[in-house]
Amino acid sequence: GAGVSQSPSNKVTEKGKDVELRCDPISGHTALYWYRQSLGQGLEFLIYFQGNSAPDKSGLPSDRFSAERTGGSVSTLTIQRTQQEDSAVYLCASSEDRGQDTQYFGPGTRLTVL
Amino acid sequence: GQNIDQPTEMTATEGAIVQINCTYQTSGFNGLFWYQQHAGEAPTFLSYNVLDGLEEKGRFSSFLSRSKGYSYLLLKELQMKDSASYLCAVGTYKYIFGTGTRLKVLA
Numbered sequence: 001g002a003g004v005s006q007s008p009s010n011k012v013t014e015k016g017k018d019v020e021l022r023c024d025p026i027s028g029h030t031a032l033y034w035y036r037q038s039l040g041q042g043l044e045f046l047i048y049f050q051g052n053s054a055p056d057k058s059g060l061p062s063d064r065f066s067a068e069r070t071g072g073s074v075s076t077l078t079i080q081r082t083q084q085e086d087s088a089v090y091l092c093a094s095s096e097d098r099g100q101d102t103q104y105f106g107p108g109t110r111l112t113v114l
Numbered sequence: 115g116q117n118i119d120q121p122t123e124m125t126a127t128e129g130a131i132v133q134i135n136c137t138y139q140t141s142g143f144n145g146l147f148w149y150q151q152h153a154g155e156a157p158t159f160l161s162y163n164v165l166d167g168l169e170e171k172g173r174f175s176s177f178l179s180r181s182k183g184y185s186y187l188l189l190k191e192l193q194m195k196d197s198a199s200y201l202c203a204v205g206t207y208k209y210i211f212g213t214g215t216r217l218k219v220l221a
Contacts, residue, residue, distance in 0.1 A: 041213065043157070043209075048208045
């Protein structure tokens with residue numbers, strides 16, 4: 001079946017604007033994760049969903065970042081009042097159930113804040 | 115605390131064998147994962163260890179010692195296309211990733 005998809009693939013925005021990033025997980029996967037990867041850096045955990053609930057939001061860098069998931073499927077990561085340091089690749093992953101399950105990654109959204 | 119260490123960079127020759135080490139200290143453990151990430155692409159799953167020992171998958175093998183908090187990824191018969199970053203991740207209820215090891219394979 002289809003893998004994890006993300007849109008847009010690239011987003012260029014001006015400082016101070018809001019952006020929305022979308023993730024469509026693999027069908028039937030209950031767990032969904034958002035990560036951020038800055039140039040040359042490792043993956044930084046942002047938030048984890050189990051179904052529509054987010055048991056762990058500890059990785060969100062500030063209150064400008066929020067995420068939701070509806071219908072146990074699609075998730076949206078919103079960044080308000082973007083800053084230049086928000087520039088990174090935002091990766092979404094899904095797994096069948098929880099953290100011990102293999103996570104499958106989407107292609108990512110490259111965000112550039114000018 | 116949670117800590118995962120990998121070498122930053124390694125270089126090897128086409129056809130050779132390379133071992134990428136990963137040591138970890140985490141407050142939970144449900145398995146250790148290795149991912150490959152080519153530049154500009156998403157990570158792709160390579161292997162998973164939950165019990166001590168060696169898991170072999172073609173040219174790639176992964177080893178785990180839970181008592182030592184240690185894993186390695188072994189790549190045999192290196193090919194140019196193996197030039198990539200290799201990410202070690204410990205699964206708790208989420209993944210904790212190391213910063214990755216950038217492998218360069220030279221002709």
